[in-house]
Amino acid sequence: MKCGNCGSTMVYDVARQGLVCDHCGSYKPLPKSQDDQETGQVDYDSVPHRTGSDWGSAKSLVTCKSCGAKLIIDAEHMSGMCPFCGSSVVLTLEDSDCGILPSAIIPFTITREQVEEKFYRWNKFAFWSPEKFRKGKVLGNLTPVYVPYWTFDADTKTSYQGEFGYTTGSGDSEKTNWYGRSGVVEKRIEGVCICGSRRFHDDKLLNSVISFKIGDLIAYTPEALSGMTAEKSTISMDAAMEEAKATGFKKEIINAARKDQDADDCAKISMETQYSNVKFRYVLVPVWLAGCRYGGKIYNIVASGHNWQGNCRRPVSVPKIVGFTVAFLALIFVTVFLGVVAFVLPLAFMALIAAFIIYLIMFMRTFRDQNRIEREMQDRAVE
Ligand SMILES: [Zn+2]
Ligand SMILES: [Zn+2]
Incomplete structure:
Protein backbone atom coordinates (compact mmCIF):
# COMPACT_ATOMS: atom_id res chain seq x y z
CA MET A 1 0.00 0.00 0.00
CA LYS A 2 1.39 3.37 -1.00
CA CYS A 3 0.83 6.47 1.10
CA GLY A 4 -1.35 9.05 -0.63
CA ASN A 5 0.55 11.82 1.11
CA CYS A 6 4.22 10.96 0.52
CA GLY A 7 4.27 7.81 -1.61
CA SER A 8 6.03 5.72 1.04
CA THR A 9 4.76 2.35 2.27
CA MET A 10 1.70 2.08 4.52
CA VAL A 11 1.54 -0.89 6.86
CA TYR A 12 -1.31 -2.25 8.96
CA ASP A 13 -0.96 -1.07 12.56
CA VAL A 14 -2.64 -3.39 15.06
CA ALA A 15 -2.95 -0.84 17.87
CA ARG A 16 -4.62 1.74 15.64
CA GLN A 17 -6.46 -0.81 13.47
CA GLY A 18 -5.66 0.95 10.28
CA LEU A 19 -2.86 1.75 7.91
CA VAL A 20 0.02 3.93 9.09
CA CYS A 21 2.69 5.37 6.84
CA ASP A 22 6.19 4.44 8.00
CA HIS A 23 7.51 7.73 6.64
CA CYS A 24 5.09 10.60 7.30
CA GLY A 25 2.78 8.89 9.84
CA SER A 26 -0.39 9.36 7.79
CA TYR A 27 -3.31 7.24 9.02
CA LYS A 28 -6.03 5.53 7.03
CA PRO A 29 -8.70 3.46 8.81
CA LEU A 30 -9.84 0.06 7.54
CA PRO A 31 -13.24 -0.11 5.91
CA SER A 317 14.24 -28.85 30.08
CA VAL A 318 16.24 -32.08 30.40
CA PRO A 319 19.17 -30.44 32.24
CA LYS A 320 16.69 -28.88 34.66
CA ILE A 321 14.93 -32.20 35.31
CA VAL A 322 18.23 -34.05 35.81
CA GLY A 323 19.62 -31.25 37.97
CA PHE A 324 16.59 -31.02 40.18
CA THR A 325 16.20 -34.80 40.47
CA VAL A 326 19.80 -35.12 41.61
CA ALA A 327 19.37 -32.21 44.00
CA PHE A 328 16.13 -33.68 45.33
CA LEU A 329 17.62 -37.14 45.86
CA ALA A 330 20.62 -35.57 47.55
CA LEU A 331 18.30 -33.60 49.79
CA ILE A 332 16.34 -36.72 50.72
CA PHE A 333 19.52 -38.63 51.37
CA VAL A 334 20.96 -35.90 53.57
CA THR A 335 17.66 -35.47 55.40
CA VAL A 336 17.31 -39.19 56.06
CA PHE A 337 20.95 -39.51 57.00
CA LEU A 338 20.79 -36.52 59.36
CA GLY A 339 17.50 -37.80 60.69
CA VAL A 340 19.02 -41.17 61.45
CA VAL A 341 21.98 -39.53 63.11
CA ALA A 342 19.71 -37.24 65.05
CA PHE A 343 17.60 -40.19 66.13
CA VAL A 344 20.39 -42.63 66.85
CA LEU A 345 22.87 -40.37 68.61
CA PRO A 346 20.83 -39.71 71.74
CA LEU A 347 19.87 -43.39 71.77
CA ALA A 348 23.48 -44.40 71.51
CA PHE A 349 24.37 -41.89 74.18
CA MET A 350 21.65 -43.19 76.45
CA ALA A 351 22.72 -46.77 75.75
CA LEU A 352 26.27 -45.80 76.55
CA ILE A 353 25.22 -44.25 79.82
CA ALA A 354 23.03 -47.25 80.60
CA ALA A 355 25.91 -49.59 79.78
CA PHE A 356 28.21 -47.52 81.99
CA ILE A 357 25.72 -47.66 84.86
CA ILE A 358 25.27 -51.42 84.43
CA TYR A 359 29.02 -51.79 84.29
CA LEU A 360 29.35 -49.70 87.43
CA ILE A 361 26.73 -51.76 89.28
CA MET A 362 28.33 -55.00 88.14
CA PHE A 363 31.74 -53.66 89.18
CA MET A 364 30.50 -52.61 92.59
CA ARG A 365 28.76 -55.95 93.14
CA THR A 366 31.86 -57.81 92.06
CA PHE A 367 33.97 -55.56 94.31
CA ARG A 368 31.65 -56.20 97.25
CA ASP A 369 31.65 -59.95 96.60
CA GLN A 370 35.39 -59.87 96.31
CA ASN A 371 35.66 -58.02 99.61
CA ARG A 372 33.30 -60.47 101.25
CA ILE A 373 35.25 -63.48 99.99
CA GLU A 374 38.54 -61.95 101.06
CA ARG A 375 37.10 -61.16 104.49
CA GLU A 376 35.84 -64.75 104.91
CA MET A 377 39.22 -66.10 103.88
CA GLN A 378 40.91 -63.79 106.39
CA ASP A 379 38.44 -64.91 109.07
CA ARG A 380 39.16 -68.57 108.23
CA ALA A 381 42.83 -67.90 108.35
CA VAL A 382 42.47 -66.34 111.80
CA GLU A 383 40.60 -69.41 113.07
ZN1 LIG B 1 3.36 8.96 4.03
ZN1 LIG C 1 9.36 -22.82 9.34
Missing part, protein backbone atom coordinates in the same frame (compact mmCIF):
# COMPACT_ATOMS: atom_id res chain seq x y z
CA LYS A 32 -15.84 -0.70 8.65
CA SER A 33 -17.48 -4.08 8.97
CA GLN A 34 -21.03 -4.19 7.70
CA ASP A 35 -23.44 -6.20 9.86
CA ASP A 36 -24.01 -8.50 6.99
CA GLN A 37 -24.34 -12.27 7.17
CA GLU A 38 -23.27 -12.42 3.55
CA THR A 39 -19.83 -10.93 4.18
CA GLY A 40 -17.30 -12.56 1.92
CA GLN A 41 -19.65 -15.29 0.74
CA VAL A 42 -18.99 -16.72 -2.69
CA ASP A 43 -20.98 -19.22 -4.74
CA TYR A 44 -19.18 -22.55 -4.67
CA ASP A 45 -20.09 -23.20 -8.27
CA SER A 46 -18.76 -19.88 -9.52
CA VAL A 47 -15.79 -21.62 -11.12
CA PRO A 48 -13.06 -20.57 -11.57
CA HIS A 49 -12.79 -19.41 -7.97
CA ARG A 50 -10.66 -16.41 -8.68
CA THR A 51 -7.47 -18.45 -8.31
CA GLY A 52 -4.08 -17.02 -9.05
CA SER A 53 -5.57 -13.61 -8.81
CA ASP A 54 -4.12 -10.33 -7.76
CA TRP A 55 -4.25 -9.98 -3.99
CA GLY A 56 -4.55 -6.22 -4.28
CA SER A 57 -0.87 -5.49 -3.75
CA ALA A 58 2.37 -7.20 -4.70
CA LYS A 59 2.62 -10.49 -2.82
CA SER A 60 5.18 -13.25 -2.90
CA LEU A 61 4.82 -16.88 -1.99
CA VAL A 62 7.72 -18.26 0.02
CA THR A 63 8.37 -21.67 1.53
CA CYS A 64 10.14 -22.30 4.83
CA LYS A 65 12.98 -24.71 4.11
CA SER A 66 12.97 -25.87 7.69
CA CYS A 67 9.30 -26.72 8.32
CA GLY A 68 7.65 -26.39 4.91
CA ALA A 69 5.20 -23.62 5.80
CA LYS A 70 3.96 -21.74 2.74
CA LEU A 71 3.71 -18.04 3.45
CA ILE A 72 2.35 -15.14 1.49
CA ILE A 73 4.20 -11.94 2.24
CA ASP A 74 4.52 -8.43 0.87
CA ALA A 75 6.97 -8.43 -1.96
CA GLU A 76 8.82 -5.53 -0.36
CA HIS A 77 8.73 -6.95 3.19
CA MET A 78 10.99 -9.98 2.98
CA SER A 79 11.55 -10.86 6.62
CA GLY A 80 13.83 -13.70 7.52
CA MET A 81 11.92 -15.43 10.32
CA CYS A 82 9.46 -18.28 9.97
CA PRO A 83 6.63 -17.78 12.50
CA PHE A 84 5.92 -21.52 12.69
CA CYS A 85 9.33 -22.87 13.59
CA GLY A 86 11.41 -19.80 14.42
CA SER A 87 14.03 -20.73 11.87
CA SER A 88 15.82 -17.75 10.50
CA VAL A 89 16.69 -16.99 6.92
CA VAL A 90 15.20 -20.14 5.50
CA LEU A 91 12.60 -18.55 3.30
CA THR A 92 13.09 -19.42 -0.30
CA LEU A 93 11.29 -17.55 -3.00
CA GLU A 94 8.93 -19.65 -5.04
CA ASP A 95 7.71 -18.61 -8.41
CA SER A 96 4.10 -19.66 -8.06
CA ASP A 97 0.78 -18.01 -7.38
CA CYS A 98 -0.58 -17.21 -3.95
CA GLY A 99 -3.68 -19.30 -4.48
CA ILE A 100 -7.28 -18.34 -4.14
CA LEU A 101 -8.02 -14.78 -3.13
CA PRO A 102 -9.44 -14.51 0.39
CA SER A 103 -13.06 -13.42 0.48
CA ALA A 104 -13.16 -12.31 4.11
CA ILE A 105 -10.71 -11.35 6.80
CA ILE A 106 -10.67 -10.64 10.52
CA PRO A 107 -8.17 -7.82 11.07
CA PHE A 108 -5.78 -7.96 14.03
CA THR A 109 -7.02 -6.05 17.06
CA ILE A 110 -4.83 -7.53 19.81
CA THR A 111 -1.34 -6.13 19.88
CA ARG A 112 1.97 -7.87 20.33
CA GLU A 113 2.43 -6.12 23.70
CA GLN A 114 -0.87 -7.51 24.97
CA VAL A 115 0.09 -11.04 23.96
CA GLU A 116 3.57 -10.68 25.43
CA GLU A 117 2.15 -9.45 28.71
CA LYS A 118 -0.27 -12.36 28.91
CA PHE A 119 2.29 -15.03 28.09
CA TYR A 120 4.93 -13.52 30.27
CA ARG A 121 2.58 -13.96 33.21
CA TRP A 122 1.79 -17.53 32.18
CA ASN A 123 5.38 -18.46 31.71
CA LYS A 124 6.49 -17.27 35.11
CA PHE A 125 5.10 -20.53 36.47
CA ALA A 126 6.63 -22.73 33.81
CA PHE A 127 9.22 -23.96 36.23
CA TRP A 128 10.38 -26.98 34.22
CA SER A 129 10.77 -25.20 30.92
CA PRO A 130 14.08 -24.03 29.52
CA GLU A 131 14.89 -20.51 30.61
CA LYS A 132 14.36 -19.05 27.16
CA PHE A 133 10.72 -20.12 27.40
CA ARG A 134 10.20 -19.14 31.01
CA LYS A 135 11.82 -15.77 30.73
CA GLY A 136 9.88 -15.01 27.59
CA LYS A 137 12.74 -14.85 25.10
CA VAL A 138 10.63 -16.89 22.69
CA LEU A 139 8.07 -14.09 22.86
CA GLY A 140 10.57 -11.99 20.93
CA ASN A 141 9.73 -14.21 17.93
CA LEU A 142 6.00 -13.42 18.04
CA THR A 143 4.86 -12.79 14.50
CA PRO A 144 1.41 -11.87 13.26
CA VAL A 145 0.16 -14.46 10.76
CA TYR A 146 -3.16 -14.82 9.03
CA VAL A 147 -4.22 -18.47 9.06
CA PRO A 148 -6.54 -19.69 6.28
CA TYR A 149 -9.96 -21.17 6.98
CA TRP A 150 -12.73 -22.39 4.74
CA THR A 151 -16.34 -21.97 5.77
CA PHE A 152 -19.24 -23.61 3.97
CA ASP A 153 -23.01 -23.12 3.95
CA ALA A 154 -25.37 -25.41 2.03
CA ASP A 155 -28.95 -26.59 1.63
CA THR A 156 -28.97 -30.31 2.30
CA LYS A 157 -31.51 -32.97 1.46
CA THR A 158 -30.74 -36.35 2.97
CA SER A 159 -32.36 -39.74 2.73
CA TYR A 160 -31.25 -41.79 5.70
CA GLN A 161 -31.78 -45.10 7.38
CA GLY A 162 -30.52 -46.47 10.64
CA GLU A 163 -31.41 -47.43 14.17
CA PHE A 164 -33.15 -44.99 16.45
CA GLY A 165 -33.31 -45.37 20.19
CA TYR A 166 -36.15 -44.32 22.50
CA THR A 167 -35.47 -44.17 26.21
CA THR A 168 -38.17 -44.97 28.74
CA GLY A 169 -38.17 -44.91 32.51
CA SER A 170 -35.48 -43.46 34.69
CA GLY A 171 -32.83 -44.58 37.13
CA ASP A 172 -32.59 -48.37 37.45
CA SER A 173 -35.61 -48.97 35.25
CA GLU A 174 -34.18 -46.85 32.40
CA LYS A 175 -34.29 -48.72 29.13
CA THR A 176 -33.66 -47.88 25.47
CA ASN A 177 -35.70 -49.55 22.74
CA TRP A 178 -34.20 -49.56 19.25
CA TYR A 179 -36.12 -49.48 15.99
CA GLY A 180 -34.96 -49.48 12.37
CA ARG A 181 -36.27 -46.33 10.68
CA SER A 182 -35.70 -44.37 7.48
CA GLY A 183 -36.74 -41.00 6.17
CA VAL A 184 -35.82 -37.82 4.36
CA VAL A 185 -34.67 -34.65 6.09
CA GLU A 186 -33.95 -31.20 4.67
CA LYS A 187 -31.83 -28.62 6.40
CA ARG A 188 -29.89 -25.45 5.64
CA ILE A 189 -26.53 -25.84 7.39
CA GLU A 190 -24.27 -22.84 7.88
CA GLY A 191 -20.77 -22.08 9.01
CA VAL A 192 -19.03 -25.46 8.71
CA CYS A 193 -15.34 -24.59 9.17
CA ILE A 194 -12.29 -26.39 7.84
CA CYS A 195 -8.82 -25.22 8.71
CA GLY A 196 -6.61 -24.73 5.67
CA SER A 197 -3.39 -24.38 7.62
CA ARG A 198 -0.82 -27.11 7.41
CA ARG A 199 0.18 -26.89 11.07
CA PHE A 200 -3.12 -25.79 12.64
CA HIS A 201 -5.21 -28.43 10.86
CA ASP A 202 -3.94 -31.41 12.86
CA ASP A 203 -2.77 -29.65 15.97
CA LYS A 204 -5.47 -29.54 18.64
CA LEU A 205 -3.54 -27.10 20.77
CA LEU A 206 -3.05 -24.58 17.98
CA ASN A 207 -6.59 -25.08 16.75
CA SER A 208 -8.10 -24.58 20.20
CA VAL A 209 -7.07 -20.95 20.06
CA ILE A 210 -8.96 -20.16 16.89
CA SER A 211 -12.61 -19.32 17.14
CA PHE A 212 -14.50 -16.74 15.20
CA LYS A 213 -18.03 -15.71 14.49
CA ILE A 214 -19.30 -14.79 11.07
CA GLY A 215 -19.99 -11.35 12.54
CA ASP A 216 -16.25 -10.86 13.15
CA LEU A 217 -15.58 -10.96 9.42
CA ILE A 218 -15.15 -8.08 7.07
CA ALA A 219 -14.93 -8.46 3.33
CA TYR A 220 -11.33 -9.00 2.24
CA THR A 221 -9.41 -5.82 1.89
CA PRO A 222 -5.74 -5.76 0.90
CA GLU A 223 -5.16 -2.99 3.48
CA ALA A 224 -5.57 -5.41 6.40
CA LEU A 225 -2.81 -7.57 4.95
CA SER A 226 -0.35 -4.78 4.24
CA GLY A 227 2.99 -5.59 5.87
CA MET A 228 1.55 -8.82 7.30
CA THR A 229 2.12 -12.49 6.57
CA ALA A 230 -0.58 -14.97 5.55
CA GLU A 231 -0.26 -18.71 5.33
CA LYS A 232 -1.35 -20.24 2.06
CA SER A 233 -4.03 -22.90 2.40
CA THR A 234 -2.54 -26.31 1.83
CA ILE A 235 -6.02 -27.79 1.40
CA SER A 236 -7.81 -27.05 -1.86
CA MET A 237 -11.39 -25.83 -1.73
CA ASP A 238 -12.74 -29.11 -3.10
CA ALA A 239 -10.78 -31.13 -0.55
CA ALA A 240 -12.01 -28.78 2.19
CA MET A 241 -15.62 -29.29 1.06
CA GLU A 242 -15.17 -33.07 1.10
CA GLU A 243 -13.79 -32.81 4.62
CA ALA A 244 -16.68 -30.56 5.62
CA LYS A 245 -19.16 -33.15 4.31
CA ALA A 246 -17.46 -35.90 6.33
CA THR A 247 -17.34 -33.85 9.54
CA GLY A 248 -19.47 -30.76 10.22
CA PHE A 249 -22.25 -31.41 7.70
CA LYS A 250 -22.50 -35.10 8.64
CA LYS A 251 -22.79 -34.27 12.32
CA GLU A 252 -25.56 -31.73 11.70
CA ILE A 253 -27.45 -34.05 9.36
CA ILE A 254 -27.36 -37.00 11.78
CA ASN A 255 -28.62 -34.68 14.47
CA ALA A 256 -31.40 -33.48 12.17
CA ALA A 257 -32.37 -37.08 11.36
CA ARG A 258 -32.53 -37.97 15.06
CA LYS A 259 -34.77 -34.96 15.67
CA ASP A 260 -36.82 -35.91 12.61
CA GLN A 261 -37.52 -39.31 14.21
CA ASP A 262 -38.05 -37.72 17.61
CA ALA A 263 -35.49 -40.19 18.96
CA ASP A 264 -33.18 -39.90 21.96
CA ASP A 265 -30.30 -41.69 20.31
CA CYS A 266 -29.30 -43.11 16.95
CA ALA A 267 -26.76 -45.54 15.53
CA LYS A 268 -25.60 -47.21 12.32
CA ILE A 269 -26.92 -44.35 10.19
CA SER A 270 -26.34 -44.61 6.47
CA MET A 271 -27.29 -41.64 4.36
CA GLU A 272 -27.18 -39.99 1.00
CA THR A 273 -27.10 -36.20 0.80
CA GLN A 274 -27.70 -33.73 -1.99
CA TYR A 275 -26.01 -30.38 -1.53
CA SER A 276 -27.32 -27.29 -3.25
CA ASN A 277 -26.92 -23.54 -3.03
CA VAL A 278 -23.41 -24.07 -1.61
CA LYS A 279 -21.59 -20.94 -0.52
CA PHE A 280 -18.07 -20.67 0.75
CA ARG A 281 -15.75 -18.17 2.29
CA TYR A 282 -12.00 -18.24 2.23
CA VAL A 283 -11.22 -16.52 5.50
CA LEU A 284 -7.98 -15.19 6.94
CA VAL A 285 -7.95 -15.45 10.75
CA PRO A 286 -5.39 -13.44 12.74
CA VAL A 287 -2.99 -15.32 14.99
CA TRP A 288 0.12 -14.36 16.91
CA LEU A 289 2.62 -17.13 16.60
CA ALA A 290 6.06 -17.84 17.96
CA GLY A 291 7.88 -21.03 17.15
CA CYS A 292 11.01 -22.51 18.57
CA ARG A 293 12.92 -25.69 17.95
CA TYR A 294 14.03 -27.53 21.05
CA GLY A 295 15.40 -31.07 21.06
CA GLY A 296 14.40 -31.54 17.42
CA LYS A 297 10.75 -30.63 17.99
CA ILE A 298 8.83 -27.45 17.24
CA TYR A 299 7.12 -25.75 20.16
CA ASN A 300 4.64 -22.95 19.54
CA ILE A 301 3.17 -20.11 21.48
CA VAL A 302 -0.09 -19.15 19.87
CA ALA A 303 -2.60 -16.43 20.64
CA SER A 304 -5.60 -15.18 18.77
CA GLY A 305 -5.20 -11.81 17.13
CA HIS A 306 -8.80 -10.79 17.78
CA ASN A 307 -9.99 -12.43 21.00
CA TRP A 308 -8.28 -13.36 24.23
CA GLN A 309 -7.56 -16.99 23.62
CA GLY A 310 -4.06 -18.32 23.75
CA ASN A 311 -2.14 -21.48 24.36
CA CYS A 312 1.35 -22.79 24.28
CA ARG A 313 3.32 -25.98 24.33
CA ARG A 314 6.43 -25.76 26.38
CA PRO A 315 9.29 -28.18 26.29
CA VAL A 316 10.61 -29.65 29.50
